[in-house]
Amino acid sequence: MTKYIVNRLLGMIPTLLIIITLSFFIVRIAPGGPFASERKLPEVVERNINAKYHLDEPLIQQYGRYMFDILRGDLGPSFKYKDYDVNYYIANSLPKSIVLGSYAMLLALVFGISAGIIAAIRQNTWLDYLSMGVAVIGISVPLFVIAPVLQLIFAMKLKWLPTSGWYTTGEGWKTVILPAVSLSFAYFANIARLTRSSMLETLRSDYIRTAKAKGMKNTTIIFKHAMKGAMLPIVSYLGPAFAGIITGSIVVEQIFRVPGLGKFFVQSSFNRDYTLIVGVVIVYSAILIVMNFVVDIIYAQLDPRITYK
Amino acid sequence: MSMKPNAKTVLEVKDLQTYFKTDAGIVKAVDGVSFSVREGETIGIVGESGSGKSVTNLSLMRLIPSPPGRIVGGEILFEGRDILKLTEKQMRSIRGKKISMIFQDPMTSLNPFLKISTQMVETIRLHEKDVSTQEALERSIEMLKLVGIPSAEKRIQSYPHQFSGGMRQRVMIAQALSCNAEVLIADEPTTALDVTIQAQILELIAKLSDKMGTAVILITHDLGVVAGMCDQVCVMYAGKIVEKAETDELYARPSHPYTEGLIKSVPRMDTTKKGNRLFSIEGQPPNVIDLPPCCPFHPRCHKAMEVCRHAYPPVKDLGKGHEVACWLFADESEKQQALKEANVKEKAE
Numbered sequence: 001m002t003k004y005i006v007n008r009l010l011g012m013i014p015t016l017l018i019i020i021t022l023s024f025f026i027v028r029i030a031p032g033g034p035f036a037s038e039r040k041l042p043e044v045v046e047r048n049i050n051a052k053y054h055l056d057e058p059l060i061q062q063y064g065r066y067m068f069d070i071l072r073g074d075l076g077p078s079f080k081y082k083d084y085d086v087n088y089y090i091a092n093s094l095p096k097s098i099v100l101g102s103y104a105m106l107l108a109l110v111f112g113i114s115a116g117i118i119a120a121i122r123q124n125t126w127l128d129y130l131s132m133g134v135a136v137i138g139i140s141v142p143l144f145v146i147a148p149v150l151q152l153i154f155a156m157k158l159k160w161l162p163t164s165g166w167y168t169t170g171e172g173w174k175t176v177i178l179p180a181v182s183l184s185f186a187y188f189a190n191i192a193r194l195t196r197s198s199m200l201e202t203l204r205s206d207y208i209r210t211a212k213a214k215g216m217k218n219t220t221i222i223f224k225h226a227m228k229g230a231m232l233p234i235v236s237y238l239g240p241a242f243a244g245i246i247t248g249s250i251v252v253e254q255i256f257r258v259p260g261l262g263k264f265f266v267q268s269s270f271n272r273d274y275t276l277i278v279g280v281v282i283v284y285s286a287i288l289i290v291m292n293f294v295v296d297i298i299y300a301q302l303d304p305r306i307t308y309k
Numbered sequence: 310m311s312m313k314p315n316a317k318t319v320l321e322v323k324d325l326q327t328y329f330k331t332d333a334g335i336v337k338a339v340d341g342v343s344f345s346v347r348e349g350e351t352i353g354i355v356g357e358s359g360s361g362k363s364v365t366n367l368s369l370m371r372l373i374p375s376p377p378g379r380i381v382g383g384e385i386l387f388e389g390r391d392i393l394k395l396t397e398k399q400m401r402s403i404r405g406k407k408i409s410m411i412f413q414d415p416m417t418s419l420n421p422f423l424k425i426s427t428q429m430v431e432t433i434r435l436h437e438k439d440v441s442t443q444e445a446l447e448r449s450i451e452m453l454k455l456v457g458i459p460s461a462e463k464r465i466q467s468y469p470h471q472f473s474g475g476m477r478q479r480v481m482i483a484q485a486l487s488c489n490a491e492v493l494i495a496d497e498p499t500t501a502l503d504v505t506i507q508a509q510i511l512e513l514i515a516k517l518s519d520k521m522g523t524a525v526i527l528i529t530h531d532l533g534v535v536a537g538m539c540d541q542v543c544v545m546y547a548g549k550i551v552e553k554a555e556t557d558e559l560y561a562r563p564s565h566p567y568t569e570g571l572i573k574s575v576p577r578m579d580t581t582k583k584g585n586r587l588f589s590i591e592g593q594p595p596n597v598i599d600l601p602p603c604c605p606f607h608p609r610c611h612k613a614m615e616v617c618r619h620a621y622p623p624v625k626d627l628g629k630g631h632e633v634a635c636w637l638f639a640d641e642s643e644k645q646q647a648l649k650e651a652n653v654k655e656k657a658e
């Protein structure tokens with residue numbers, strides 16, 4: 001197992017290097033550039049800028065320089081935001097996204113799994129229809145509708161919660177609730193549906209019939225015999241979902257003014273901010289790779305048939 | 310095999326009916342099945358796939374998936390009480406303790422996520438609350454030794470996937486008998502196993518049930534299996550028992566044409582030579598949805614008569630408890646009566 005873990009960790013390095021290399025070249029091949037604007041810059045200015053950011057060097061030399069910086073942990077200067085470098089922006093925004101994403105994921109897991117199990121064991125009753133109805137809403141109604149509606153009800157009308165902001169704005173943990181709930185909705189829905197179908201399938205399996213024939217109670221059967229098997233698809237879903245929830249919360253961040261990473265995802269692309277784009281891609285890939293690794297480990301813990309050597 | 314004609318009856322099934330509601334109509338999977346099991350005896354239930362053997366026995370455990378299934382009629386008397394009238398809680402104290410069950414596929418019947426020890430200990434502790442985990446573990450190890458698992462102390466801590474199919478079926482048997490059940494239902498326990506292992510498993514079931522005094526209901530589609538093991542045999546066809554007799558009697562005087570066909574299709578060492586093709590009953594068993602009144606075997610029966618197409622045959626006792634449901638054994642007057650009724654009915658429609 002230890003050997004497997006070390007191997008997997010080492011295996012992440014080449015994967016990441018390939019991702020970095022690809023994104024480095026792809027952003028530069030795409031038309032436009034960080035300093036292309038409607039107004040043509042004076043030639044001198046443009047030459048100075050290009051020299052400052054080494055854009056005048058041959059591409060391969062830029063690549064070498066960039067990789068060298070990255071290996072030292074430096075993601076380079078932002079081409080757009082002059083005051084700080086990419087490391088600064090990511091270091092400032094990523095933790096907020098992780099906190100927000102983790103709360104959202106926690107909500108989605110707790111409520112999604114509960115709703116899914118209830119729906120499965122009360123199949124075709126009103127409880128089933130209710131849970132699955134909410135889940136369909138969660139999947140089909142987009143975030144830019146859910147979030148403002150929640151904001152309108154709980155912040156503006158009822159005034160229970162702040163409309164926007166983050167811990168730093170003085171209202172503390174209350175600021176997290178609305179964005180986390182909004183963000184969790186779609187994930188809750190997916191987890192609830194996945195749990196329901198996988199629990200139903202597990203409950204139909206032969207070993208559950210054996211447990212019943214042994215005289216076990218339904219609740220014991222569900223939690224002791226069916227749970228592990230039913231959770232496997234959820235665990236597989238969690239890897240990509242966690243990476244997505246941490247990085248993909250741009251709408252929620254905008255609506256609730258959360259200073260997270262999502263903003264940079266979109267803006268850096270509009271701005272052709274080469275270093276920031278690649279920086280954000282690295283963060284996303286790293287999270288995805290690590291999460292998939294964690295998922296595999298959890299999977300092996302749950303399923304004794306899987307052993308890693 | 311041990312004949313126990315004077316033994317007490319432990320389980321009596323009377324006119325059991327189990328139906329499934331499907332989109333295509335009502336599936337009468339079990340329709341009027343009666344048989345009884347005496348203490349310590351082995352009774353075989355034989356029939357082609359789909360004849361209702363599993364549904365009959367899942368009904369005894371009240372484990373019919375519902376919906377779509379429902380036991381719509383009959384009685385199942387166990388130790389004098391009708392199982393069908395028990396509460397779910399009372400029923401749970403019978404399952405696994407008084408009546409236990411092993412299934413066709415040992416590869417999927419044990420929980421792959423739990424150690425054998427966990428699964429066996431929980432069974433014992435479920436029914437015997439004053440037994441400690443340690444005691445239950447020791448008894449489980451004893452049971453595993455009894456079914457022939459080598460180094461049971463160590464192997465009990467493994468997961469099911471670490472055992473072969475035959476070994477898993479042994480574990481299932483050990484688990485099923487760990488609470489000293491009165492009745493063991495074995496639903497095609499060897500069908501999924503290698504031929505070489507089948508005989509060993511059957512022998513084990515026979516040996517253990519004899520030793521522990523457990524009655525066995527052995528479900529199989531292979532009459533050959535029944536011959537060596539069972540005291541009594543019920544032949545099932547399309548949800549009904551068409552012939553029932555003590556094993557020797559059944560082999561000596563197979564009376565229902567279906568039973569004859571089944572016996573002829575058993576491969577035999579002495580007669581089956583190369584090129585000598587095995588007999589098999591032609592045709593398919595009928596769909597048990599909306600079956601009109603008739604002998605359900607008539608499309609495949611070479612002795613079928615006019616009356617067979619219009620009415621279900623009455624059950625006749627040929628003596629010594631040998632019962633058969635076939636028009637060949639009915640009186641002429643009964644046939645005429647049945648034909649008359651059928652014709653009247655048809656005209657009225």
Ligand SMILES: Nc1ncnc2c1ncn2[C@@H]1O[C@H](COP(=O)(O)OP(=O)(O)O)[C@@H](O)[C@H]1O
Pocket residue numbers: 329331336338356357358359360361362363364365374377378597
């Ligand atoms: N869950 C179910 N839903 C509908 N029909 C079923 C169900 N289970 C069994 N049946 C039907 O009941 C009949 C008897 O099945 P079964 O008892 O499993 O046969 P076998 O003799 O092979 O064990 C079959 O026609 C089968 O299609």
Ligand code: SF4
Pocket residue numbers: 565566567604605606607608610611612613614617622634635636637
């Ligand atoms: S009742 Fe008629 S059709 Fe049915 S088995 Fe007997 S002879 Fe054949």
Ligand SMILES: [Mg+2]
Pocket residue numbers: 359362363364496497
């Ligand atoms: Mg069956």
